[in-house]
Amino acid sequence: MGYPDLVLLHAPSVYDFRETSIMYGPISDLVPSTSIFEMYPLGFITLSEYLERHGLSVRIINVAVRMVENPQLDVERLISSLHPIAFGIDLHWLPHAHGSLEIAKIVKRHHPDIPVIFGGYSATYFNKELIHYPQVDYIVKGDSCEEPLRQLIECLKKNGTTDSVPNLTWKDSTGGIRINPISYVPKDINHIKLDCTHLMRSVVKYRDLMGHVPFKNWLDYPITPVLSCRGCTHCCVTCGGSAYASSNYLNRKKPAYRDPELLAEDVRKIQKYLKGPIFIFGDIRQAGEDYADKFLNSIKKKQVSNPVVFEFFEPPPKEFFEKLSRALPHFNVEISPESGDEDLRRIFGRPFSNAEMESSLAYAIKSGCERLDLFFMTGLPYQTTQSILDTVGYCDHLLEKFDGDHKIHVFISPLAPFLDPGSRVYENPEDYGYKIFYRTLEDHRLALTQPSWKYTLNYETNSMTRDQHVDCIYQAALDLNRMKAKYRMMDEGAAQEIQNHIIRARDVMRKIDEIIEINDATVRKESMQTLKSKVERYSASTVCTTEELEWPIRIVNMNIFQILRSLLSKKSATKIPIRSIVSIVIKIFLLQCTRLLKASLNGKNTGV
Numbered sequence: 001m002g003y004p005d006l007v008l009l010h011a012p013s014v015y016d017f018r019e020t021s022i023m024y025g026p027i028s029d030l031v032p033s034t035s036i037f038e039m040y041p042l043g044f045i046t047l048s049e050y051l052e053r054h055g056l057s058v059r060i061i062n063v064a065v066r067m068v069e070n071p072q073l074d075v076e077r078l079i080s081s082l083h084p085i086a087f088g089i090d091l092h093w094l095p096h097a098h099g100s101l102e103i104a105k106i107v108k109r110h111h112p113d114i115p116v117i118f119g120g121y122s123a124t125y126f127n128k129e130l131i132h133y134p135q136v137d138y139i140v141k142g143d144s145c146e147e148p149l150r151q152l153i154e155c156l157k158k159n160g161t162t163d164s165v166p167n168l169t170w171k172d173s174t175g176g177i178r179i180n181p182i183s184y185v186p187k188d189i190n191h192i193k194l195d196c197t198h199l200m201r202s203v204v205k206y207r208d209l210m211g212h213v214p215f216k217n218w219l220d221y222p223i224t225p226v227l228s229c230r231g232c233t234h235c236c237v238t239c240g241g242s243a244y245a246s247s248n249y250l251n252r253k254k255p256a257y258r259d260p261e262l263l264a265e266d267v268r269k270i271q272k273y274l275k276g277p278i279f280i281f282g283d284i285r286q287a288g289e290d291y292a293d294k295f296l297n298s299i300k301k302k303q304v305s306n307p308v309v310f311e312f313f314e315p316p317p318k319e320f321f322e323k324l325s326r327a328l329p330h331f332n333v334e335i336s337p338e339s340g341d342e343d344l345r346r347i348f349g350r351p352f353s354n355a356e357m358e359s360s361l362a363y364a365i366k367s368g369c370e371r372l373d374l375f376f377m378t379g380l381p382y383q384t385t386q387s388i389l390d391t392v393g394y395c396d397h398l399l400e401k402f403d404g405d406h407k408i409h410v411f412i413s414p415l416a417p418f419l420d421p422g423s424r425v426y427e428n429p430e431d432y433g434y435k436i437f438y439r440t441l442e443d444h445r446l447a448l449t450q451p452s453w454k455y456t457l458n459y460e461t462n463s464m465t466r467d468q469h470v471d472c473i474y475q476a477a478l479d480l481n482r483m484k485a486k487y488r489m490m491d492e493g494a495a496q497e498i499q500n501h502i503i504r505a506r507d508v509m510r511k512i513d514e515i516i517e518i519n520d521a522t523v524r525k526e527s528m529q530t531l532k533s534k535v536e537r538y539s540a541s542t543v544c545t546t547e548e549l550e551w552p553i554r555i556v557n558m559n560i561f562q563i564l565r566s567l568l569s570k571k572s573a574t575k576i577p578i579r580s581i582v583s584i585v586i587k588i589f590l591l592q593c594t595r596l597l598k599a600s601l602n603g604k605n606t607g608v
Contacts, residue, residue: 011099040090049194068216131169190258223278225278235349275306278308332372
């Protein structure tokens with residue numbers, strides 16, 4: 001099989017999460033992954049496919065998932081067995097500041113002469129600090145690293161100079177720091193591919209199914225993203241991917257879009273192999289109505305039957321939903337109003353009214369939208385505890401207005417754990433009434449090891465202290481849970497169970513506060529370890545359960561025969577033993593059989 005040129009490693013948020021006691025709280029409740037953020041960035045797929053297409057071999061290892069699935073996994077042994085030209089580690093989201101650097105340390109301990117490459121939004125923002133860590137050799141900056149990374153790997157293979165590699169921060173042979181400008185900023189993203197078959201071949205080639213899955217439960221719930229753009233036209237004040245942030249530290253002056261016909265083809269290709277929801281990253285309307293129309297006209301011809309999920313930054317009008325309904329039989333919508341208070345929403349960067357949103361929701365439902373998710377947030381500029389509770393009241397108003405329609409799902413969660421570096425608020429906190437506690441990458445790395453999410457928060461506002469914010473989010477979660485029970489969005493037993501969970505989570509947070517006050521460090525550490533089992537039990541699913549986030553999915557969620565056919569094709573099967581292909585496909589088939597059996601025992605309809 002040989003060694004790959006590049007091994008991409010995804011770390012857990014906190015490397016030693018299996019030993020430490022940390023109350024992660026609601027910070028990861030609204031993403032598919034667990035509290036350790038084991039979901040690797042979408043860039044892993046586009047990077048690996050691009051490099052493979054240009055003659056380089058790449059392996060993805062989701063170390064975080066492997067650690068969750070196997071508590072006994074020896075990470076040191078795993079990494080010591082790898083011998084690529086280079087290792088790549090993502091620091092895209094700042095919550096990986098601890099785990100990524102610890103994994104890099106392990107790499108250097110076992111492979112001192114193999115270069116370690118970092119990339120991602122956070123790596124880009126903190127590149128001048130990150131490069132000084134001894135375990136870091138190169139940082140590929142920007143939001144489009146496929147071509148710069150290819151050039152870097154080619155240089156490393158040929159022992160060439162990296163002086164001309166764009167977007168690179170690096171150490172030269174004398175240990176000096178060199179910074180190449182972010183000069184590679186493609187105007188579109190037609191050069192990338194989200195290729196399912198590429199990932200399948202890699203799974204078989206390296207005989208590693210769990211190392212490639214995007215997050216822990218992906219095989220049961222294979223939601224798959226497609227990317228409409230990089231960059232944004234909006235300036236939400238806390239967003240590190242906003243137009244403001246992209247311009248200032250990514251050198252992207254305007255968004256790079258994917259051709260709408262190519263985007264529709266991406267969706268079709270996914271449907272060929274997977275039957276789960278397909279999520280379109282980026283509002284397809286921000287490129288203009290012409291772009292959105294071309295996409296919908298193209299996808300209509302593809303006859304897509306998978307549920308397709310759209311995120312909208314502003315509520316679409318009636319005419320748009322009518323077009324959407326004609327193009328797709330199964331579509332879902334996400335909108336983030338952030339607050340029920342229109343003034344706070346406008347300050348945040350979402351200048352639409354409640355009336356506009358409510359009209360849009362009505363149009364969506366009438367047009368056949370199968371699910372509408374509305375996301376509200378705490379920790380906004382000038383937001384008070386009362387305005388948070390008023391937002392929960394606004395959620396009640398919405399459900400009453402729509403007669404408790406179960407298509408509408410409302411969520412509220414904190415802006416946590418960190419304000420995004422590069423955002424307007426992070427760069428100018430006083431202008432928005434914020435106090436920032438952590439400024440450096442090292443500050444954030446250490447903050448992630450704090451015993452609870454309250455102490456990890458890197459900010460508070462003039463309107464709410466960290467203590468008030470934490471107390472309020474638990475109260476909002478309780479109020480929202482009671483509201484969902486009121487509209488029979490869950491049965492009384494489930495509502496009571498969730499209420500008890502939230503109350504106990506709140507109690508654990510108070511107990512952690514008491515332990516923090518213990519002066520003796522040894523006693524403090526022992527007390528936290530004693531609390532570990534309760535911390536693990538009540539750390540997640542505070543503001544919602546994982547199941548509440550999931551769109552309906554077929555029991556049989558993968559096309560086994562199409563996967564097998566693709567892997568056995570002459571082009572795909574090159575250098576891959578038949579027995580390896582059959583072994584992986586049998587494993588996937590058995591997983592599907594297990595899903596069918598569970599569904600049958602639970603009395604679910606097993607139709608496909």
